[in-house]
Amino acid sequence: MPQLIIHRSVKILWRIFFIGLGTFILLILLINWGVFGYMPSLHELENPQAALASEVYAADGTLMGKYYLQNQDRTYCEFKDISPNVIHALIATEDVRFYQHSGIDPKGTIAIPFYLLIGKKRGSSTITQQLAFNLFNGHRASNPLIRAFQKLKEWILAIKLERYFTKDEILALYLNTVPFSENVYGIKNASRTFFNKDPDALDVDEAATLIGMLKGTTLYNPRRNPVASLNRRNTVIERMADAGFLTRQQAAAYEAQPIRLQYNKLDHNDGIAPYFREYIKEAILKPWCATHKKADGSSYDLYRDGLRIYTTINPRMQQHAEEAVARHLSALQKVFNAQSYIKNGSAWKGYQQVLIDAMKSSDRWQAMKDAGMSDREIEQFFLRQRVPMRVFAWNRTAGGVRNSIDTVMTPMDSIKYMQQFLQCGMLVMDPESGEVKAWVGGDDFRYFKYDHVNINTKRQVGSTIKPFLYYLAIANGFTPNTVVPNQPVVFPDFNNYSPHNAENDTATYVTLAQGLAESLNNVAAYLIKIIGPATFANFLKNKIEIQSPVPPYPSIALGSPDISVYEMVRGYTIFPDKGILTEPLLITRIEDRNGNILQSFAPQKRDVINERDAYTMVQMMEGVVNHGTAVRLRYQFGFTGDMAGKTGTTNDYTDGWYIGFTPQLLAGVWVGCDHNFLHFTTLANGQGANTGLPIWGYFFQKVFADPTLGITQRASFEAPPSYQNPIMNSNVQPYPSTGNAVPPAASEAQNLGSGSASDYLHPNQQPAADADQKDPRKPKALMPPPPEKHRP
Secondary structure, eight states: OHHHHHHHHHHHHHHHHHHHHHHHHHHHHHHHTTTTSOOOOHHHHHSOOOOBOEEEEOTTSOEEEEEOOTTOEEOOOOGGGSOHHHHHHHHHHHOTTTTTSSSSOHHHHHTHHHHHHTTOOOOOOOHHHHHHHHHHTOSOOSSHHHHHHHHHHHHHHHHHHHHHSOHHHHHHHHHHHOBOSTTEESHHHHHHHHHSSOGGGOOHHHHHHHHHGGGOTTTTOTTTOHHHHHHHHHHHHHHHHHTTSSOHHHHHHHHTSOOOOOOOOOOTTSSSOHHHHHHHIIIIIHHHHHHOBOTTSOBOOTTTBOOEEEEOOOHHHHHHHHHHHHHHHHHHHHHHHTSHHHHTSGGGTTOHHHHHHHHHTSHHHHHHHHTTOOHHHHHHHHHHOOEEEEEEEEEEEETTEEEEEEEEEOHHHHHHHHHTSOEEEEEEEOTTTOBEEEEEOSSOTTTOOOOSSSTTOOEEOGGGGHHHHHHHHHHTTOOTTOEEEOSOBOBGGGTTBOOOOOTTOOOSEEEHHHHHHTTOHHHHHHHHHHHOHHHHHHHHHHTSOOOSOOOOOGGGGGTOSEEOHHHHHHHHTTTTTTTEEEOOBOEEEEEOTTSOEEEEOOOOEEEOSOHHHHHHHHHHHHHHHHHSTTTHHHHTTOOOSOOEEEEEEOGGGOOEEEEEEOSSOEEEEEEEOSSTTSOOSSHHHHSHHHHTHHHHHHHHHHHHHOGGGOOOTTOOOOOOTTOOOOOOOTTOOOOOOOSOBOOGGGSOSOOOOOOOGGGSOOGGGTTHHHHHHHOTTSOSOSSOOOOOOOOO
């Protein structure tokens, strides 16, 4: 009888064993088939994809910045580019039998119950299992039953990964997916962030520091918890010695060293040319990704597909440009703030709605609304409650952040404070190739996101528009030596609009070259009267490709249209580039994560005016620098080489411009406040020669002094073949008056502005074009002659 009971018990045990084994095998199969949740396909296993940041590179290969998903800054790195020190530290710490198992470590797995019995917690996941978890699970379940299913899934995936990848490939995949604190993912980003070097250059102690962080990315962060990080690093070094990767003497030497961080975290606010990176993201890269497909038919994802974008930015020129802006604006801001209407706050009289709009669009307002506060309560808080805050300030540093200061003020005062800063837009490009070398969209991207170079940011351009008008005069038979009336001109069909020169200008007639050099409004008004507003507007739109609205009013001769820095600098390329309009080139190529070229970009050029007329305009614009409104480039900055350009100043000194070029480089600068009612009150302070021009000057001083750039003052403008310089002839007869001249005694004291559309009748209300055509003194050609054949 006892033997029968034993026999039945054994039989039952075997039955339970086989049923359990069958159930386990069935469970594994069901998990593998995806019955209990998603399982990646064979294709996904062979092509595991972690979200990779797209990287932006400068012309010399310098990393400028990245585009990545929030909290997932990850860059791919191949195994050959990872230091053996990193590999040894990882294996010694996480999976010492990595090269002996096939995804699951039987010895480590079997040992788990024994460790639990003695009260010790021990992880058993191999590197391959951790990789499977990182790629296909993403979060660790707290429910024990669900976690058990996750574990089984990890085992299956680990075995499959071992089948499809070599051990080295698994290590590289793992190191590219793990987090290293502060939203930094992957060994490449971690080594650059904490030690400012690539992962193939990491020393033993540096590698141990980074691998030690994997156990607790916040707890063992060397920047935030240096003591804990040091202890953890030394533990990793000990394990490297235990595994035979180091001798005990070597381990002791490394353990005795402190952690020497070279922290260099790149975020979108930092890096090289942040305004430029934001512009190409929105204007070029997002549209490009939407219209270009990957092999699987899906569109490229800028934030996940690890694209490599190579740009034309020159890091040294970008640095020189930013330093020139900071040098001048930091000093100019003091002059601006010293104005009485800024100091006493009367500048905001009548503009309270601007403050209200800024208040309601702030993060603080939204947070207080979310907290349930009423509009009235929030407004009182903004007006009365002084709170600690960090704001922008030139040449100050707070908490390691440049151009910052910690202070206490009411939120409303902080809005006024920030709105009253002068801003700048500066674009530098090679006029022949179109390559954009530098792009400064504002004072500091961290505080001011509005880009003042962006093609959609329009400002009144003032006299910088005059070279285009003067070109039309040259194309229609004028020469630099043509004598023209320097007297006020009236436009009866436009509400008797009559612009004037600055005071104390008594010359009755001047040459055309003198009119441009001294930026005489009377001469510009005379030319627009002769050429016609509609003709000039059409030339700007159809030839110079000004996309901004240009209404056919006489005031466009003085720069009344609102046009972007981008468009104006592009338009000026016709002068140094011998009559060719050159589109700014921002990107040279886009590659995928593996370095395959997806698209290359070439300069886009179009003949607009003939080469002889372009060179004539260059000579006239040299006069602006040599003895005109930009002469301070000679006496203040000491430049001796060939250079040309044009200043610009608008109504009430709201906008100050300077666009100038040398034979090798073209740069445009705008300076002003974001709100037009905030401006300088005197010509001396607010003119373009005092606001925009000095930035141009400081920049070119640095460029000429930098031998690595190859930009020299010895370069000269080349005259076209068989070009004959016009010789001044004192017997040249002046073009006759338009018949609308105002007697000198009737001219106003000063009117440097360019007016606005409200000053004039709509062109449909009068036959302006017909009237122009009836003027027998007007040259017959209304548009420039066709350009010469394109020159290589």
